[in-house]
Structure formats: structure tokens, C-alpha cells
Amino acid sequence: xxxxxxxxxxxxxxxxxxxxxxxxxxxxxxxxxxxxxxxxxxxxxxxxxxxxxxxxxxxxxxxxxxxxxxxxxxxxxxxxxxxxxxxxxxxxxxxxxxxxxxxxxxxxxxxxxxxxxxxxxxxxxxxxxxxxxxxxxxxxxxxxxxxx
Numbered sequence: 676x677x678x679x680x681x682x683x684x685x686x687x688x689x690x691x692x693x694x695x696x697x698x699x700x701x702x703x704x705x706x707x708x709x710x711x712x713x714x715x716x717x718x719x720x721x722x723x724x725x726x727x728x729x730x731x732x733x734x735x736x737x738x739x740x741x742x743x744x745x746x747x748x749x750x751x752x753x754x755x756x757x758x759x760x761x762x763x764x765x766x767x768x769x770x771x772x773x774x775x776x777x778x779x780x781x782x783x784x785x786x787x788x789x790x791x792x793x794x795x796x797x798x799x800x801x802x803x804x805x806x807x808x809x810x811x812x813x814x815x816x817x818x819x820x821x822x823x
Contacts, residue, residue, distance in 0.1 A: 696810075697768040700776045700803045703810040707801075708759050714752045716745055724804055724811040731815040744815075756792040758785045774805040781820050796820035 703722060710718035723729065723741045731738040731747075738744050751757060759782055766780035778801040787793045802814035 696770055696773075696776060696805075699810050700768045700778050700801075701763075701766070703803060703812065704761070704778050704780075704801055707812060708761055711748070711752075712758050714757070716749050716752075719748065720745060722812055724806060724813040726804075726813060729813060730802075731817075733815070733817045751786065754786050754792075755789040756785055756787055759783075760785060776803045776810075777801065778803060781822070798822075 707719065707722045710722065720741065723744070725741050727740060729739070729741045729744065731744045738747055761780055761782045763780065766778065769777040769779065771777065778799075780799055780801075782797050782799055784795045784797055785792050786795065796819065797817050798820045800816040801812055802816070803810050804813035805811075
């Protein structure tokens with residue numbers, strides 16, 4: 676009996692811990708936001724998939740490819756104020772399969788002159804893909820938040 680308990684204990688302690696993909700996807704997005712808010716395009720690049728199928732749709736306009744998206748984002752970040760304020764309490768992770776998830780959340784984009792930046796409400800769908808190096812953002816789909 677002692678041997679069986681010892682084996683069970685060894686198995687439980689030695690079994691690999693499996694992370695919750697929902698937590699991994701949220702952590703990926705938190706890293707993405709921190710890099711954006713730091714205006715660190717190189718750090719943003721590290722969380723984006725380098726797939727040629729990377730797609731960002733903003734205001735109904737498609738931007739294909741990671742580098743095109745980064746160029747466009749860098750232009751926006753030239754404003755005196757540019758910061759993302761996610762509403763994590765209203766977020767949801769939808770697991771599509773073992774390697775694909777969608778992170779949905781509302782956010783406020785604060786952008787403009789230092790004295791009077793605009794506060795723009797957006798709904799964001801982040802397509803996340805698990806790659807060899809871990810979870811990466813494979814697509815962004817944004818629209819104006821018209822919930823109110």
C-alpha cells in the first residue's frame with residue numbers, strides 16, 4: 676500500500692502542469708497592450724504572428740501582413756497621447772481548438788493632443804494562434820463600440 680501511495684504521489688508531483696489556454700491568451704494580450712502603451716513597436720512585433728495571412732481590419736479596411744500593420748500602428752503612435760485601456764472585466768476568451776482562440780474585449784483608445792485627447796470606444800476581436808514559440812496574435816478585428 677505504501678508503494679502505491681508513493682507511486683501516486685510521484686506521478687502527481689512529476690506530472691507536467693498544463694496551463695489554462697484562456698490564461699495564456701489573456702497574458703498574450705496583456706503583453707501586446709503593454710508593448711503598445713510603451714510605444715515599443717519591436718516588442719509589439721514579438722507577439723504578432725509572422726504569417727503572411729496576418730490580417731488587421733480596422734474601420735472596415737483590411738491591412739495584410741505583420742509589417743504593414745506595424746507601420747500603420749507606428750503612425751498612430753505619433754500622437755501626443757496614444758494608449759489602450761482594455762476593459763478586462765468584460766473580456767472573453769473563446770477556444771476554437773487546441774491551437775486557436777479568439778479574445779473578445781471592449782477597450783478605450785485614448786489618442787490625440789496632450790491637452791484634450793479623444794476617448795474612442797472600440798470592440799476588439801483578437802485571433803490568437805498557438806505557434807512553436809507559443810501563442811501569437813494572428814489577426815485583429817476592430818469596430819466602434821456601439822453598445823450604448
